[in-house]
Amino acid sequence: MRVTALAGGTGAAKFLRGLTSCMNPRDLTVIGNTGDDTEIWGLHVSPDLDTLTYALTGRLDVARGWGLADDTFRALAAMGVLGGETWFRLGDRDLATHIYRSRALRAGVSLTGVTNAIGQALGLRIRLLPMSDDGVKTRIQTPDGWMSFQNYFVREKARARTIGIEYAGAEKAVPAPGVLDAIRTTNAVIVCPSNPITSIGPILSVPGIRAALMETNAIVLAISPIVGSAAVSGPAGELMSACGLPVSPVGVARTYTPWLDLLVIDRRDIKQTHAVLELGAEPVVTDTVMTDHASETALARLVLETLA
């Protein structure tokens, strides 16, 4: 079975790590969010693509959920002495990735091309595609004005009240080569347990991707990143509220219908099965919180069995 996944960072990385231990990685295409991409120190940083690449090659710092395991921060400290910004913590070995990517992009290589090159070099066995080679920037509106996602999430620690969200540049963006085909010609599409607004939302904002999800014959399954009335991690709850969505699996279902077939929700949300069903998605109830490799694999196995 060929699978195409839409993915953000941490939550997606956990689920996909489980998935790749249950299926042939060669049959998996992952479309990664680049709405969080940012420029730090003049370098192009792709946080979600890197988290996925690092996680799926066994390099991720699992405790932090970002960056490389056992990395050091000596360049960061030196940059601080020079007066450069230090709120975005780039590790020394991680830095090589951003420098490599930035040089390739300046030389005219596409983000698709450089993502592939990095994946190849690091031994990534799945196919990882950025959602687009064009810049789409997730921006958060707060009472003090608009800010980039990384400014909101990392620098301001997601403390600012959110009153709006936009995906700047999306209207002119084109899906990266292979993205639409990966949705149209696969057996199943899995929307990973990622933030619906800032991880999956930017992917859906690229013209053509929603239509491909509507048209595909593949079964489309999402895993709710919301358990109870809160996100398992990150600011998804606050951002869903700002978009007028209930912070619940029902809110997730509302974001993904009408193209969603199945929604995996946690046992704790069993009372929401009826409401999910009314929105046109079939609920699948299981344990969704991934705390270790065993729970990642168990969730992935259940998903594959459901899709089979």
Place this chain on the structure above:
Amino acid sequence: MRVTALAGGTGAAKFLRGLTSCMNPRDLTVIGNTGDDTEIWGLHVSPDLDTLTYALTGRLDVARGWGLADDTFRALAAMGVLGGETWFRLGDRDLATHIYRSRALRAGVSLTGVTNAIGQALGLRIRLLPMSDDGVKTRIQTPDGWMSFQNYFVREKARARTIGIEYAGAEKAVPAPGVLDAIRTTNAVIVCPSNPITSIGPILSVPGIRAALMETNAIVLAISPIVGSAAVSGPAGELMSACGLPVSPVGVARTYTPWLDLLVIDRRDIKQTHAVLELGAEPVVTDTVMTDHASETALARLVLETLA
């Protein structure tokens, strides 16, 4: 007494470290060679400016003669995994300097401006000027063709036979702001014990700098980097030969006359005093090889006494 020095990397750094312990650093302007500047990983690297800045702020790795003391090379190792070039060893903390410089240059800051900003941030007390804000590239002609200085010196370890040297771009380069004034309005100009061909040569190749040296009322003193018939360090001998110069203090004198007043030579070369004098420079004989802080300071003190 105000002093202006023309400087390359390691040898100059040693001498200037001695000089700054014998005079007020505020009265010292150093014009640094940028003919060795290169792009590594898409970053602008200025080896001589950095060696001088690091040395004069107590940060230089003294044993190696380049880079920062106690630096690590984790980004370099990671870049190797990605397939990037690793022959030019950029340390993790050193990398911050190159990233900082590259971003500033791309943002339109001049090399003079960014060199000053780095010096300020690191506590550099002298005034350090690049010879030019324009690109001048020292290139070495070998039997296999032309190569950049860093390719010749670092990647090929100066093993290739040299048949020619050029300073590409020099004809269109302009001295950096302050350079000509620093030569014209100072009390003394010191040509540091640097490679005459690849450290001082590029500085002299910038239109206007030789003329300023000819016209200045300042006394002009050079310290020979050649002792006996060999360079104290580096490929100066090979390069002088390739330029048809004797590898000796006389060869150094020939490079710097007619604007040179005094040439400091080593006691071992005492027999060359007459030949130096015939070229129009007055020889000053002393111990010139700097092996520790005491010998750096002793040479600097003798130079200042000679100039006083």
